[in-house]
Structures are given as C-alpha cells and as structure tokens.
Amino acid sequence: MLTLNPGLMFWTAITFAIAVFVLWRFAFGPLQKVIEDRRAAIAESIATAEETRAEAARLLAEYRETLASVRAESEEILERSRKAGQSSKDDIVEEARRQAQRTVEQAQEQIERDVRAALQQLKGEIAGLTMAATEQVIGKSLDDADHRRLIDEALSAANLDDLELGSGR
Amino acid sequence: MKLLKRIPLWAWPVIALAALAVLFVLPGGVKANFNVSNEFVLQPVIKLPKIGPVDLSITKGVIYLWVAVVVVCLFAALVNRGLKARPGRLQVALEGLYELARYGIAGSVMKEGSDVTWFPYIGGAFFFILVCNLCGLIPLPFGERHQLSFYAATGNLNVTLTLALCTFVFTQYAGIHKKGAVGYVKSWIIPSAPPVLKQFIFVMHIISEFFRLVSLSVRLFANMLAGHAILGVFFAMALVFQSYLIAVVLQAGSVTLYLFEIFIAAIQAFIFAILSAVYVSSAIEDEE
Amino acid sequence: MDAHAAKLLGAGLAIGLGVFGPGIGLGSMVGSALESIARQPELRGEIRTNMFIGIGIIEALALYAFVVSLILLFVVK
Numbered sequence: 351m352l353t354l355n356p357g358l359m360f361w362t363a364i365t366f367a368i369a370v371f372v373l374w375r376f377a378f379g380p381l382q383k384v385i386e387d388r389r390a391a392i393a394e395s396i397a398t399a400e401e402t403r404a405e406a407a408r409l410l411a412e413y414r415e416t417l418a419s420v421r422a423e424s425e426e427i428l429e430r431s432r433k434a435g436q437s438s439k440d441d442i443v444e445e446a447r448r449q450a451q452r453t454v455e456q457a458q459e460q461i462e463r464d465v466r467a468a469l470q471q472l473k474g475e476i477a478g479l480t481m482a483a484t485e486q487v488i489g490k491s492l493d494d495a496d497h498r499r500l501i502d503e504a505l506s507a508a509n510l511d512d513l514e515l516g517s518g519r
Numbered sequence: 520m521k522l523l524k525r526i527p528l529w530a531w532p533v534i535a536l537a538a539l540a541v542l543f544v545l546p547g548g549v550k551a552n553f554n555v556s557n558e559f560v561l562q563p564v565i566k567l568p569k570i571g572p573v574d575l576s577i578t579k580g581v582i583y584l585w586v587a588v589v590v591v592c593l594f595a596a597l598v599n600r601g602l603k604a605r606p607g608r609l610q611v612a613l614e615g616l617y618e619l620a621r622y623g624i625a626g627s628v629m630k631e632g633s634d635v636t637w638f639p640y641i642g643g644a645f646f647f648i649l650v651c652n653l654c655g656l657i658p659l660p661f662g663e664r665h666q667l668s669f670y671a672a673t674g675n676l677n678v679t680l681t682l683a684l685c686t687f688v689f690t691q692y693a694g695i696h697k698k699g700a701v702g703y704v705k706s707w708i709i710p711s712a713p714p715v716l717k718q719f720i721f722v723m724h725i726i727s728e729f730f731r732l733v734s735l736s737v738r739l740f741a742n743m744l745a746g747h748a749i750l751g752v753f754f755a756m757a758l759v760f761q762s763y764l765i766a767v768v769l770q771a772g773s774v775t776l777y778l779f780e781i782f783i784a785a786i787q788a789f790i791f792a793i794l795s796a797v798y799v800s801s802a803i804e805d806e807e
Numbered sequence: 808m809d810a811h812a813a814k815l816l817g818a819g820l821a822i823g824l825g826v827f828g829p830g831i832g833l834g835s836m837v838g839s840a841l842e843s844i845a846r847q848p849e850l851r852g853e854i855r856t857n858m859f860i861g862i863g864i865i866e867a868l869a870l871y872a873f874v875v876s877l878i879l880l881f882v883v884k
Contacts, residue, residue, distance in 0.1 A: 352874075352882055355561070355677045357574040358581065362672070362681040365584040369591045369650075370643030377595040378642060381617040384602045391604070556881055627856045734867040741870035744877075790863040797860060 477501045536774050540754075558668060558751050559744065561675070564661055579661045583672040586659070587651040594650075620645045620792065628796040633803050637796070640689055644682065645792035648673060652743060652784030656777065669750075673787075674743035676736065683736035686795040687728070694802030703802070731798055735791065742787045746780045814883060818876040825872020832865045 480501060526534070563576030598613060606614060620642040625634040655671025662668035672678050694703040707724040708717050753773035757766030808816075840858035844851050 352676055352878060355574070355675075356572055357576060358561070358578065358675060358677040359681045360573055360575065361581045361584055362678045363685075365588045366644075366647055366682060366685065369588050369647040370640060372588075372592050372595045373643045373646055374639035377598045378617070378621075378639060380598055380602050381614060382621070384604070384606075385614060385618065387604065623852065623856065627852060734864070737874055738863060738867045738870050741873045742866075745870075745873060786859075790859055793856065793859055794863055 473505070476504065480504050536777060540770050540774060555748050555751050555755070557663060558670070558747070559674065560663075562663065579670045580672045580675050580678065582659065582661055583654055583670055584651070584678070586657075587647065587654045587672065590650050590654060591647060594646075616646070616649075617642070619789075624789070624792045624796055628793060629800040630804060633800065634796075637689075637693070637799055640685075641792050641796045641799070644686070644795055645788055648682065648739065648791050649785060649788035651678075652788055653781065655743060655747065656780060656784065669747065671743040671747055671784075673739050674747050676740045679736040679740040680732075682739070682791070683732050686735060686798060687732045689795075690728075690798045690802045693799050697803045731794075735794055735798075739787050739791055742783060746776075746783055750776055750780060814879055818879040821872050821876040821879060825875070826869045829865050829869035832868075833862060836861050836865060 481497060484500060561578040561580050563574075563578050564582065565577040567575040567577065569575070594613065597609075602610060621638060624645060625638040625641045628634075629637060651673045652671060655674060656669055658667040658669045660667050661670070673682075691703075694706070697703070698706055708721055712720055750773060753769055753776055756769050837858065840854055840861075844854050847854075
C-alpha cells in the first residue's frame with residue numbers, strides 16, 4: 351500500500367477523468383438549473399404574494415373609504431329628513447294654534463256681540479217695564495222728559511255698566 | 520411486496536448493516552491467523568500485460584474505482600433524466616449535496632466568477648471521492664481467496680497521490696492561466712520583503728507547494744486506511760478469539776464504527792474538495 | 808532488544824506521541840470554533856468552512872505520524 355504502483359495511478363487518472371467529465375457534462379447543469387429555477391419560482395411567488403397583499407390592502411382601504419362616505423351620506427339624509435319632519439311639524443302646530451286662536455277670537459266676538467244685543471234688549475225691556483210700573487204707581491202719565499230722567503235714574507241704580515264690564519274676558 | 524412496505528424506513532439501514540456484518544463473517548471460515556495488512560495487498564484479479572513499468576492488471580483497487588465510476592454515472596444519468604420541480608426524497612438529498620459542493624465549498628472559498636470556472640473540478644472531485652469512500656464500505660468478493668472483503672480505493676496512496684496531483688496540476692495551471700508564467704512565479708514572493716529574505720520565501724513557497732501535495736494525498740489515504748484497518752480488526756477479532764460472546768459484543772462495536780466510517784468518508788471528501796478549492800483560489804487570487 | 812521488537816516499539820511510540828499534539832490542537836480549534844458559532848450564529852457557515860480547513864491541516868500532522876508508524880511496521884526490514 352506504500353509502494354509505488356503506476357498501473358493503479360493510471361487507472362485512477364482514467365476513472366477520475368471519466369467521473370469528473372460525466373458529472374460536469376451531465377449532472378451539474380440540470381442540478382444547477384433545477385435549483386435556480388426553484389429559486390426564481392420562489393422569488394416570483396413571493397413577489398406575487400406581495401403584490402396580492404398590496405392589492406388587498408388597497409381594496410380594503412377603498413372599501414373602508416366607501417363605507418365611511420356611505421355612512422356619512424346616510425347620516426346626512428337622516429338629518430335632513432329629521433329636520434324636514436321637525437319643520438313640517440312646527441308648521442302644523444303653528445297652523446293649528448293660529449286656527450284655534452282664530453276660532454277663539456271669533457267666539458269671543460260673537461259672545462260680545464250677543465252680550466251687547468242682550469244688553470240693548472234688556473235696556474229696552476227695563477224702560478218699558480219701568481214706564482208701565484210707574485204709570486200704575488203714579489196713576490198718571492208722565493211726560494216724555496220725565497220718562498227719560500226716571501229711566502236714567504233706574505238704570506244707574508241697576509248698575510248695568512258693571513254687568514257689561516264683567517262680561518269681558 | 521406488502522410485507523416489504525410494512526418495514527419502516529429507518530429499519531432498512533439496520534437490516535443492510537446486519538446483512539453486511541453476516542456476509543463479512545460467514546465466508547471467512549476458520550481463519551485464526553488473521554493479519555490486517557493482508558487485507559490491503561493488491562493481487563491482480565485479471566492479469567494484463569505490462570507496458571514498461573506500468574502494470575495494468577485489474578486489482579481490487581481498480582475494481583473499486585470502476586464501481587465508484589459506475590455509481591457516479593448512474594447518479595448522473597438519474598439526475599440528467601428525472602429531475603422534477605417538486606422533488607422526491609432522493610432528489611432532495613442529491614440537490615442538498617450539490618448545493619453543499621457548489622455553495623458550501625466552491626462558493627464560500629473562491630471569489631465570485633472563479634467559483635463558476637472551477638466548480639466542475641472541485642465538485643467532480645468531491646463527488647468522486649465521496650462515492651469512492653462510500654463504495655469502499657461495500658464488501659465485494661475480491662479477497663485473497665475470493666471471500667468478501669472491503670477495500671477503499673482511496674485507502675491506497677497511489678490513488679490519493681494521483682488525485683492530489685490533479686489538484687496540484689490544476690493549481691499551477693490556474694495560476695499561470697490567470698497571471699502568466701512569470702507573473703505567477705513572481706506572485707510567490709512577497710514584494711515588500713527585504714531582498715535577503717526573498718530567496719528564502721521563494722524556496723519556502725516551492726516546498727510548501729509540494730508539502731500541500733503530500734498532505735492532501737496522505738490525509739485522505741491515511742484516514743481511509745486507518746478506518747478500514749480498525750474495521751477489519753474489529754470484524755476479524757471474533758475469528759481470532761473464536762468466542763461467540765466476543766463476536767456479539769464486537770459486532771455491535773463494529774457496526775458503530777462502520778457508521779462512524781460513513782461519517783469520516785463524507786468528511787474526508789469534503790476536506791479534500793475544500794482544500795483543493797483553497798489551493799486553486801490561492802493561486803488565482805492576489806495575496807497581500 | 809532485537810530489531811523486530813524495536814520496530815514495533817518505534818511504531819507504537821510514533822503514532823502515540825504523534826497524535827498527542829494534533830489532539831490538543833484539534834480540541835482547541837473545534838472548541839473556539841463552537842464558541843464563535845455560539846457567539847455569532849449568523850456566521851455559522853463561514854466558521855464551519857474555515858474550521859474544516861483548519862481541521863484538515865492539523866489532522867495531517869497526526870496522519871504523518873500514522874504513516875511513519877506504517878512505514879516502520881511494513882516497509883522497514
């Protein structure tokens with residue numbers, strides 16, 4: 351094993367050359383290609399994933415924005431309709447109030463008118479009655495001047511002005 | 520077939536090793552006067568005529584070399600045909616070995632560019648020596664009396680010296696190719712050294728070049744030889760002692776050693792390839 | 808002591824003493840390589856590569872002793 355053996359050296363050189371040549375020409379190329387292809391494929395899929403993620407983030411932001419704007423819009427519509435409802439309610443209430451007031455005023459006017467008419471009538475009747483009663487009592491007819499004076503006295507005694515004032519609101 | 524599939528994957532190497540151990544022991548017969556050094560004697564299996572001093576006879580070592588080449592060519596054919604984008608188990612293993620050689624050895628030692636140029640040699644040496652070392656652990660029937668015995672081709676100094684000579688020649692070629700013959704020889708001398716030392720450095724460099732040759736060849740040779748000698752002693756000790764107890768105990772020990780030798784085979788191939796890469800790149804690259 | 812015994816003794820001494828130094832060297836080498844890997848795990852590949860180069864060079868010394876002992880055993884008559 352320590353002696354020089356040129357034959358073995360020759361065979362070693364031959365076999366070593368064959369092995370290196372075969373590996374070089376037939377094995378290393380495909381292996382390198384497979385490894386580089388895989389590396390490229392991995393890099394590409396990472397890039398694609400990155401792209402997809404960016405796209406997804408972009409879409410998400412877009413959707414979020416859209417959602418926010420839609421929400422604001424709906425808020426605004428709601429607000430506007432609420433305002434419109436409020437104002438129409440106010441209008442109706444105001445109208446009703448005015449109508450009621452008008453009705454009340456009309457009623458008061460009517461009452462006043464009625465009261466005044468009634469007072470007028472009352473005055474006439476009181477004068478007539480007073481004249482009849484006085485005729486009967488005195489037994490004689492008074493002249494027209496006396497009549498007037500007497501009626502006025504009676505009326506002031508009956509204090510009908512107070513009555514008239516009390517019929518107010 | 521069903522029965523074979525039921526055997527778990529991890530059991531296969533164990534079965535193989537057990538079979539090897541049995542095979543190694545059985546045909547040896549009763550041979551009490553075992554001498555390890557006989558295992559390394561190369562007797563011609565097929566006699567061929569001598570051409571001058573070159574004896575081309577096919578010996579055990581030559582057969583193991585051819586076995587290694589056949590295995591290398593089989594793997595090359597396998598790689599050339601059946602690589603897939605989605606790798607199987609074998610392909611992952613081969614790709615891992617390739618990446619170790621390409622990026623772990625050539626890529627990490629040499630500079631960008633020269634690693635592509637020199638990878639075919641470095642990688643070829645790595646795979647050839649790896650396969651040689653591992654094939655050396657397969658017993659073939661080429662012993663003295665045609666019994667099964669194993670022999671590593673790389674366990675012979677002539678083989679490793681030839682491999683180291685290849686690295687040596689390629690180193691010189693790379694240096695001359697890169698810097699020109701004069702520039703290469705000049706690059707051995709450190710320009711800033713004083714003139715008295717320059718001759719000394721020159722001589723030292725030449726000596727170290729040849730010492731690299733010696734260390735590269737002797738390292739691989741001695742490792743494989745020592746491993747096989749120890750394995751041979753362990754396997755044969757049962758025959759020497761002729762005791763079943765010692766046989767059982769030593770067989771367990773020798774199986775462990777066998778596994779360790781697989782590790783050593785891989786490590787030595789790695790070291791040879793990486794030192795070749797270091798030497799070649801030291802010839803190419805400019806040193807300070 | 809006859810020549811044969813001296814040869815055997817020399818072979819044993821050669822490998823025994825020759826392994827002594829490289830053993831210490833390998834221990835310190837691998838130890839500090841592991842230490843630096845533990846300190847800087849990101850440089851693992853580079854450290855491992857250089858460690859193997861160093862191991863190869865140191866181990867060669869022990870193997871010279873081995874070869875010398877082989878020569879003593881089988882070559883020296």
